[in-house]
Amino acid sequence: MVRAIVGANWGDEGKGKITDMLAAEADVVIRFQGGANAGHTIVIDGRKFALHTLPSGVFYDHITNIIGNGVALDVGKLKDEIDDIISKGAKPPRLLVSDRAQIVMSYHKDFDAYEEERLAGASFGSTKSGIAPFYSDKYAKIGFQVNELFDDEILSERVKKICVLKNTMLEHLYKKPILTEEALMDELHGYRDMIAPYVADVSSFLHDAIKNGKNILLEGQLGTMKDTDHGIYPMVTSSHTIAAFGAVGAGIPPYEIKDIVTVVKAYSSAVGAGEFVSEIFGEEADLLRNNGAFGGEYGATTGRPRRVGWFDCVASRYGCRLQGTTAVAFTVVDSLGYLDEIPVCTSYEIDGEVTTDFPVVSKLKKAKPVFEVLPGWKCDISGIREYEKLPENCRRYIEFIEERIGFPIKYVSNGPERVDIIKR
Numbered sequence: 001m002v003r004a005i006v007g008a009n010w011g012d013e014g015k016g017k018i019t020d021m022l023a024a025e026a027d028v029v030i031r032f033q034g035g036a037n038a039g040h041t042i043v044i045d046g047r048k049f050a051l052h053t054l055p056s057g058v059f060y061d062h063i064t065n066i067i068g069n070g071v072a073l074d075v076g077k078l079k080d081e082i083d084d085i086i087s088k089g090a091k092p093p094r095l096l097v098s099d100r101a102q103i104v105m106s107y108h109k110d111f112d113a114y115e116e117e118r119l120a121g122a123s124f125g126s127t128k129s130g131i132a133p134f135y136s137d138k139y140a141k142i143g144f145q146v147n148e149l150f151d152d153e154i155l156s157e158r159v160k161k162i163c164v165l166k167n168t169m170l171e172h173l174y175k176k177p178i179l180t181e182e183a184l185m186d187e188l189h190g191y192r193d194m195i196a197p198y199v200a201d202v203s204s205f206l207h208d209a210i211k212n213g214k215n216i217l218l219e220g221q222l223g224t225m226k227d228t229d230h231g232i233y234p235m236v237t238s239s240h241t242i243a244a245f246g247a248v249g250a251g252i253p254p255y256e257i258k259d260i261v262t263v264v265k266a267y268s269s270a271v272g273a274g275e276f277v278s279e280i281f282g283e284e285a286d287l288l289r290n291n292g293a294f295g296g297e298y299g300a301t302t303g304r305p306r307r308v309g310w311f312d313c314v315a316s317r318y319g320c321r322l323q324g325t326t327a328v329a330f331t332v333v334d335s336l337g338y339l340d341e342i343p344v345c346t347s348y349e350i351d352g353e354v355t356t357d358f359p360v361v362s363k364l365k366k367a368k369p370v371f372e373v374l375p376g377w378k379c380d381i382s383g384i385r386e387y388e389k390l391p392e393n394c395r396r397y398i399e400f401i402e403e404r405i406g407f408p409i410k411y412v413s414n415g416p417e418r419v420d421i422i423k424r
Helices: 015-025 075-087 106-122 131-139 146-150 152-174 181-198 202-211 244-250 282-290 313-323 392-405
Strands: 002-007 028-031 040-044 047-051 064-067 095-098 216-223 257-265 268-270 307-309 327-331 341-350 353-355 368-375 409-413 421-423
Touching: 002 015, 002 313, 015 040, 015 216, 015 257, 015 327, 015 409, 028 202, 047 075, 064 202, 075 181, 095 181, 095 202, 106 131, 106 152, 146 152, 146 181, 152 181, 202 216, 202 244, 216 244, 257 313, 257 409, 282 307, 313 341, 313 392, 327 392, 341 392, 368 392, 392 409
Parallel strands: 002 216, 002 257, 028 064, 028 216, 064 095, 257 327, 327 409
Antiparallel strands: 040 047, 268 307, 341 353, 341 368, 409 421
């Protein structure tokens, strides 16, 4: 069976922990899109691991972990990440990298930073990981696939074209140092040597795995609100964050995806710019941020404070619908235990009209949150393993949100460890 694990909102919902938890029953875990511009945090026996490119199944010996063709592959960061988890006591991962995945080059990161600098106050809040320039080049057909790293004739021809194109922009738009063919070839050869042990025909491997009845997890990055088409455009990522793209980004038939677990946080958070209707500020935000996921709401990749807000039923229902949700995993409920009352955004007011439908961004810019307030439970719920043993007000909160979003909450996460999960 193929199961997708994706996010309903702006990312940072806790997908890494849910993937890690469900990986116990899986044979294969695949990252199918995105790059190293966002991370998954996993806590095992008190040790915290921040994964950016590696799939979240790397801490199980029986898992084959795959980086799919849809991923923006930063080879240097991947190598550093492998070295990092090994240095912290993890075993070397069983890893395959699609020979059709494409490479994030150093100039992609440079162009990302140069453009943010040029835009100044109108910037996108990029992590400067090179993601937008990478995907631009991929669809302009001037990127490098992993398999091409082993053919110098192809590399040399492509490098010449890239130097002409990129140096025109570097010289005349950004006023920055130009690229050289020699330096780019050296960079590509370095990536070739690092990635060589892992390269495989992933689509063929997955075809056989499905044929043999293996359990496969597709792992997405970010969430619905950051999808290129269906998110808060233009403040989105440059790839498709919805489960439907999992078939494309992994190289499997779409009809093989039987189960879609959509991860939804018990409050809202986001990194980067863009519309965020239920956002809160000041001391109220600081309290929520510092009580938040795994000890604080700070980006796993950037370390910068995440924007936070109360749970948004409108955005979450839309996000779950776009994902094709079959089950919701509701995370970091334990972070709300300090509150006497918990506001929930149940609808938006736009130009004097109240709606429960998530609008296009031009209307979203004018939306104001409409809140209902629920009583808090005022205690620590970590360590509880049975749903019926949760405080009554905690169960009321979960069931209120389940009713408003219209999708079944089957998993409740109430702590950072992989064992801190309640199955309903």
